[in-house]
């Protein structure tokens with residue numbers, strides 16, 4: 276079949292809401308876009324372990340410690356599902372990790388911000404996982420089958436993370452003066468970076484149209500961001516806290532909250548590697564990988580010895 | 590609570606402290622493991638150990654509160670508000686996490702001990718429920734850590750050397766497990782030691798590792814005489830509880 280014909284059939288399949296599977300024909304750009312997006316998503320899960328991992332040894336109660344460790348571990352699991360989904364598109368996990376470490380592949384900029392107090396654990400669960408969920412709920416219906424199925428598993432855990440994060444903040448909000456201040460401070464620091472998680476404005480977003488046409492995405496960055504603002508602006512009231520945006524107010528005509536302008540300079544700076552923790556995050560991943568090299572080599576050598584022994588016996 | 594218990598609270602705290610301190614150490618791997626699957630595996634063990642510590646601290650708190658006629662003790666007061674000298678864990682579990690080889694070797698040596706101990710405690714009036722539940726978890730810990738000792742011991746020459754170094758570093762701390770404190774049952778510990786030595790010897794042989802001989806035994810943890818590492822660990826772990834007394838988290 277000529278390529279234009281294949282492309283037509285492909286688009287019809289997508290339009291008919293039939294999932295694209297690994298063995299199906301797909302335009303090269305579709306494959307590349309998915310591979311880039313899924314591997315970037317996988318990297319985000321893994322790098323995302325670091326800011327919260329930073330508080331595991333200091334969690335203020337045994338219950339909180341157990342919850343936090345389990346949460347960070349869930350993110351490792353998400354990384355695994357997503358690497359597997361990305362591998363169906365023809366790149367090995369080793370190669371994806373090499374690309375992360377060389378700086379070729381990106382991960383979500385949100386994880387380049389530091390976690391400074393215990394309240395950051397709550398704020399990340401509530402705001403960062405909360406923002407991630409909106410994106411991921413949409414991706415449960417993305418056109419590439421393996422990605423969509425990975426997202427369904429992940430979404431269940433993410434909404435649990437968000438509730439736990441909110442609950443942790445709720446306890447602080449009802450606590451001592453210092454705890455309430457800690458809670459508000461964390462919200463102040465994480466609010467704007469969370470809004471940036473949805474990416475550039477639709478007018479600035481390069482791949483958006485094609486991704487919508489291929490149903491990789493189903494909502495634009497700005498739509499998702501607005502959904503997030505509407506959700507959080509309500510929830511923050513339950514905490515008795517405020518969002519650090521003087522322009523935030525309900526717009527009856529639009530049926531949405533209006534909100535202030537994101538600092539796009541900061542956004543692009545962090546994307547370019549100038550966030551407060553870009554270097555440390557990447558270096559931590561590289562260190563873990565390099566320090567683990569002898570372990571992985573030994574595991575391979577041992578497995579080879581074992582299979583050689585078994586062959587001898589057989 | 591079972592009132593027929595003749596186990597002293599100090600013994601329950603000893604068991605709890607071992608679990609918590611090892612969990613605290615192992616938790617340092619979370620996000621930094623040599624491969625994602627193993628990051629998850631060591632973290633599973635960490636979570637099991639914290640779960641065991643919590644059950645034991647809760648039991649100890651119940652007994653203490655009954656003894657003192659108040660409600661002051663909780664799992665968190667026991668974990669977060671006792672000082673270094675009050676912790677009775679063995680020295681082995683507080684040592685820094687070291688490399689992956691040291692971590693899995695320590696886990697293996699300790700888990701084999703815990704397995705035999707919990708098996709014994711499964712028949713104890715006070716601890717049977719906790720011991721039986723924990724035994725299932727520890728069975729997996731032994732299996733997982735043993736496999737890693739084999740892999741690294743009999744892997745590459747580099748991994749073999751690193752494991753031999755780890756054995757040298759840790760061996761002098763193993764004897765303390767069997768050095769009976771007043772709150773322990775010496776004959777039982779002795780029986781456990783015999784089986785433990787046998788099992789370790791088998792694994793080491795398969796892993797091409799040798800057991801050091803005539804090694805001096807470092808001890809003191811059970812009496813609250815610790816290495817210098819524990820103070821830093823507790824300072825970090827307890828800081829929020831110490832900084833904001835009486836706050837709820």
Ligand SMILES: [Fe+2]
Pocket residue numbers: 320349350353429433
């Ligand atoms: Fe996740």
Ligand SMILES: [Fe+2]
Pocket residue numbers: 350404432433436
């Ligand atoms: Fe999450």
